[in-house]
Amino acid sequence: MENAEKKSLKITACKIRMGIIEGVFNAKSGHPGGSLSAADIYTYLYFKEMNIDPKNPKDENRDRFVLSKGHTCPGLYSALAQRGYFSPEELKSLRHIGAMLQGHPDMKGTPGVDMSSGSLGQGISAACGIALAGKLDKKDYRVYCLLGDGEIEEGQVWEASMFAGHHHLDNLCLIVDSNGLQIDGPVEEVGGVEPIDKKFEAFGFDVQKINGHDFDEIEAAFNHAKTVKGKPSVIIAKTIKGKDVSFMENQVGWHGAAPNAEQYEVAMADLNKILSGLEAE
Numbered sequence: 235m236e237n238a239e240k241k242s243l244k245i246t247a248c249k250i251r252m253g254i255i256e257g258v259f260n261a262k263s264g265h266p267g268g269s270l271s272a273a274d275i276y277t278y279l280y281f282k283e284m285n286i287d288p289k290n291p292k293d294e295n296r297d298r299f300v301l302s303k304g305h306t307c308p309g310l311y312s313a314l315a316q317r318g319y320f321s322p323e324e325l326k327s328l329r330h331i332g333a334m335l336q337g338h339p340d341m342k343g344t345p346g347v348d349m350s351s352g353s354l355g356q357g358i359s360a361a362c363g364i365a366l367a368g369k370l371d372k373k374d375y376r377v378y379c380l381l382g383d384g385e386i387e388e389g390q391v392w393e394a395s396m397f398a399g400h401h402h403l404d405n406l407c408l409i410v411d412s413n414g415l416q417i418d419g420p421v422e423e424v425g426g427v428e429p430i431d432k433k434f435e436a437f438g439f440d441v442q443k444i445n446g447h448d449f450d451e452i453e454a455a456f457n458h459a460k461t462v463k464g465k466p467s468v469i470i471a472k473t474i475k476g477k478d479v480s481f482m483e484n485q486v487g488w489h490g491a492a493p494n495a496e497q498y499e500v501a502m503a504d505l506n507k508i509l510s511g512l513e514a515e
Contacts, residue, residue, distance in 0.1 A: 240449050241515060246316060247277040248509045251478055252502065253312030253325050259498040261329035264337065267488040268382060269309030271413040271446070271473040276313035278452045279378060288318040291345045297375050298364050300349045302357025303382035303411070304338040305490070310347070311335050319346035355388025357381070358408065362394050365406040365466075376460070380409045384416025387425035392437065398466040399438025407459045408439075408468040411446065413475035415486045434468045446471025480504050 250273045258264035280286070284297040301310050308328060315322040320334070327333035334343055338352030349364070351357040361379035368375050381391065398406055410430060418424050427433075431441045440462040444451040452471070459467035475489070476482030479501045493501055 235450050235453050241512060243274075243277050243281060243449050245509065245512050246281055247274050248478070248505055248512060250277055250309065250312040250316055252505045252509070253315055253322060254308045255479065255493065255498065255501045255505065256322075257308045257311060257325040257328035257335070258492045259495075260326040261337075262492050263329055263490075264308050264492055265305045265490045266308065266479070266492070267415065267475040267482060267485070267490075268303060268306040268411060268413060269312075270477045270479060270482065271475045272306060272309050272380060272411045273312075273477065274447050274449065274452065274473075275380065275409055275411065275471060276309050278449065278456065280313045280317045282453070283456050284378065285375070286317075286346075288314075288346065291319060295373060295375055298348045298361075298377045300357045300361040300364070300377070300379040301339055301351050302361070302379055303354065303385050304351035304357065306382070306411075307335075307337070307339045310339060311344075314344070314346040317346070320344075354382075354385045355390040358391055358394040359397075361406060361408075362398050362401075362403060365398070365403040366401055368405050369401075369403070375405070377403075377406050378409065379406070380411060382416070383410055383412040383414065383421050383427055383430065384425065386410065386427055386430065387421075392433070395434065395437040395439065395466075402438075402464050403466045404463050406466040407456070408434075408466065410468060410470045411473055412470055413473045415475045415484070415489060417486075417489045419486055430470050434470075438465050440465050440467045441470065442468070443470045444472070446473035447477065478505060478508055 254269045339347045365377040455469045482488040
């Protein structure tokens with residue numbers, strides 16, 4: 235990837251992280267940790283990978299994205315706002331009664347949201363259905379689905395994975411945001427999901443493992459996934475929960491908590507420092 239393009243993506247990712255903090259602070263609730271960890275994935279999907287048009291969000295030939303770990307929608311919303319689906323000002327109304335941006339994605343109320351989600355483990359099933367529909371309709375669109383590493387403790391994930399492998403859904407690409415923490419603590423202590431790669435391989439997936447904050451690795455993984463024929467793909471992205479906010483990084487308590495006014499200022503200062511550094515390069 236050219237340095238100029240990488241710089242642009244890093245700047246966008248930083249702005250998406252700022253939008254996440256803005257949203258959960260104004261909501262006084264929400265899930266910042268897993269939203270921040272996935273911000274670079276959101277950035278690459280919405281600004282490089284997917285065939286989408288914010289002016290025509292229901293285009294039947296568009297690529298689709300399903301956020302299976304729906305509680306991390308502050309990251310999705312911030313990415314959609316940066317991409318032009320709606321004004322970033324909307325982020326300040328996150329989780330407010332009657333607002334467009336609710337605590338989990340709503341495909342009926344939010345432009346750019348392709349599937350309502352929230353009950354953990356279910357989004358991948360919807361993604362499989364969308365991918366199979368694309369095959370049956372002889373469409374060229376691809377389907378992307380983001381899961382959490384804690385989420386894949388759900389049995390439905392593996393039923394859907396069996397379905398995807400059986401039906402050779404090579405238009406389906408899963409991403410596992412492997413940040414190592416879930417609401418009750420470290421994933422390895424709560425559910426012991428490893429080895430994630432071997433499990434997906436057993437269900438017939440092409441498997442890649444990457445650093446989910448390295449845009450070169452992210453690009454290479456998505457480019458490879460598009461070349462895979464006859465089987466679905468999964469990208470296991472190792473990430474840092476709470477990425478780029480000093481007091482949130484790798485802290486399980488920030489799975490589902492909002493910063494107070496003082497913490498908000500520290501978080502935004504952290505991100506503004508990163509943004510200024512990137513813009514000065």
